[in-house]
Amino acid sequence: MISGDPWEFDDTARVDSLLVDACLRFGDAPALLGGGVEVSFEQFLTWARTIASMLTTTGTEPGTAVALLVGNRPGDIVAQLGLWLAGCTVVPLNRALPPTAIQRVLRRSGARRIVSAEGALPSTWADHHLSRMVCVHEGLRVVEVDGPAVPVTVRRDTALVAFSSGSTSEPKAIELSHAAFANKLLAIQSVLRFLPHQRALQVLQLNFTFGQWTSLLTLLTGGVLELLPAFSPGQVNTRLARGDVDRVAVVPTMLRMLLRRGEPGPVPDATGRAGVGPGLWIAGGEPLSVGLGRKVRQRFPGSSITDVYGLSETSTSDLILRAEDHAEGAGTIGTPSPGVSCRIDAPAGEAGEILIRTPFLMSGYLSSEEATRRAAPDGWFRTGDVGRIRPDGRVELVGREKTMISRGAVKVSPLEIESAYAGNPSWTDCLAVGVPDEILGERIHLLIAQQGAPPDPEELRRWGKAHLEPGKIPDSFHVVDHLPLGETGKVDRRAAAVLVRGTAA
The missing domain is CATH 3.40.50.980 (Rossmann fold)
Incomplete structure (x- = not known):
């Protein structure tokens, strides 16, 4: 087990109170920018x-x-x-x-x-x-x-x-x-040290807890939050070229998309200076590979990178790889943040499920007491992710225990996609799997078992747009005679993934 610094939890803390205090302290300083409006x-x-x-x-x-x-x-x-x-x-x-x-x-x-x-x-x-x-x-x-x-x-x-x-x-x-989230914001601040008047460019949507905490912490510390309606590689690169952005929170997929624009090497700004980027990239939501981190530092040599790992259930950011430790700890998710303990459900040195003990735990799942109990039956939250603790005390992600698909940092349940498509009586027998992709991490493939004339791919996409969030619509469709089954007669997701890879190759 490894633990972060001790944290004195304040039961009376509230996020709204912290925001009001910040507004009173910073007065006429700029707080919010976006759409031509300054507040x-x-x-x-x-x-x-x-x-x-x-x-x-x-x-x-x-x-x-x-x-x-x-x-x-x-x-x-x-x-x-x-x-x-x-x-x-x-x-x-x-x-x-x-x-x-x-x-x-x-x-x-x-x-x-x-x-x-x-x-x-x-x-x-x-x-x-x-x-x-x-x-x-x-x-x-x-x-x-x-x-x-x-x-x-x-x-x-x-x-x-x-x-x-x-x-x-x-x-x-x-x-x-309020108490859990407010205390977690203060705990993150004790590690990352946001400063007054620093400018944060927000490209993450606010329904994403990653976007929530990075926005709120910027404001609580007297920073300027500049909001972009949506992520656009060209728009972000153009905005960074002005050289006045202190940090950007991103998922690694966004970094891969930024790196695809232009030629390799530093990107000059309007004055010809190389490596114009934010002072700090905060990466989270999906694994940040060693190679991707290296490419980002080469393209934006004036920037540093912090990697965070956490879940909405634990108020985010359970482990943090600090910017000053990135060169040594690249490829890991760092060490526990203050108040958090982490252990691996496996013998020492081996890979197993990552378990988190934290005072910042959710109050529970709405209308699901049983799911809440299963999530942390003994006080340790079961993340569903697999990792190992390295000899240097940093945690390395190995994979996912569950069958979740991670597409562009959006964790997608295959059952959610299958349920959406099963709403059409013509496609009740279907199976969603993830296939590795160098840009999105994984792409979503849907197998549909159907005899006779195959469904129109455009019709399948229209159905997805009408019943799923944009990031959960399958990227590819495969019509098969029957879904692959395992020895027990259940559908075999691993065999389905192998089949899809062979088709997509």
């Missing part, structure tokens, strides 16, 4: 308090879960604080989700209202989910959701309901308390 800390707090008042006036009850439509805009962060000040739990909801995914998030979280702080709701799904518009005022929209009441109750101290794919067909709804 100071003072304006941030005033705007958030106005939203909180409007929510209360329109009957949004404290202690309830409210879905917040996010698209990486300044108003998204402001509305999040406004919801907290109104006593609500925030359920970040990506505005790019298709209708069925929206329904799933609302159903699993119990959210009966949706809030949008900037602009109209997406026309692609709004009309299918609204019973009436509750409020429209200065960009703020509050709407009620159609359908019967959902018997889901969140704890009053829950800050966020995050979603993470598991071994079931639907992602689990994770409750993170």
Whole structure:
């Protein structure tokens, strides 16, 4: 077992209180940038308090879960604080989700209202989910959701309901308390040391807990959070060329996409200087290989890299490979962050499941006490990832115990994809597997067992777009006579992956 530095847990800590304190301390300094808008800390707090008042006036009850439509805009962060000040739990909801995914998030979280702080709701799904518009005022929209009441109750101290794919067909709804998340933010700060007035370029979506903690910690420490609506390699490279970005949080897939643009070697900026990049890359969400880290440092020699590993259930960032240790620890996920202990469920020196003991653990999975008990039956959270502890005390990821597919840092449950396609009676017999890919980590392949005329690939893609999030739509489809079976008669995912690799080769 290895452990991080001791941490004195403050049971009274709250994320909204930390944000309010930051706004009061930093006053007229810039806090948020995006879409041509600049918001100071003072304006941030005033705007958030106005939203909180409007929510209360329109009957949004404290202690309830409210879905917040996010698209990486300044108003998204402001509305999040406004919801907290109104006593609500925030359920970040990506505005790019298709209708069925929206329904799933609302159903699993119990959210009966949706809030949008900037602009109209997406026309692609709004009309299918609204019973009436509750409020429209200065960009703020509050709407009620159609359908019967959902018997889901969140704890009053829950800050966020995050979603993470598991071994079931639907992602689990994770409750993170204010105390757990606030303490974890402070613990990460004790390691990474964000500074006032540093500029962070945010390309991760705010429904991703990685995007949440990097955004919030920037603001808590008086930094400037510059939001991009979506990741674009060309736009990011152009923005970095100005030379004033202190850090960017990314998944390794984004780094691979950045490196594919242009010729190998340092990228000159407008003045001809080489290696223009952020001061710090914060990589997480999927493994960062030694080779990729090396290429990033060669392309952006003025930048350093920190690698983080964690789960939404543990408030993220359980292990951190600090920038100053990257050369020596490349290829590992570092050592436990403060307050966290890590052990491997295997004999010393061997690979096994990574187990985490942490005071920052989730309150539980919503409406699933049994799943919550199984996650940490003895106080150690079972991550489902396989690793080993090196002689130098750093942890090295070996693989995944579960059958999850990791596509561009999005962990996808094969059962979720299979369930979506099985909704069409023509494709009830299907199997999703991941195949290694040098850009995305893995690509999603779907095998469909069907006799007679094969389905139209475009029809299959249209079905995926209508029933799955964008990152979970299969990349390739394979029509087979029957799905491969193991000796016990169950489908054999390993054999299916081998079959797909042979077809794709």
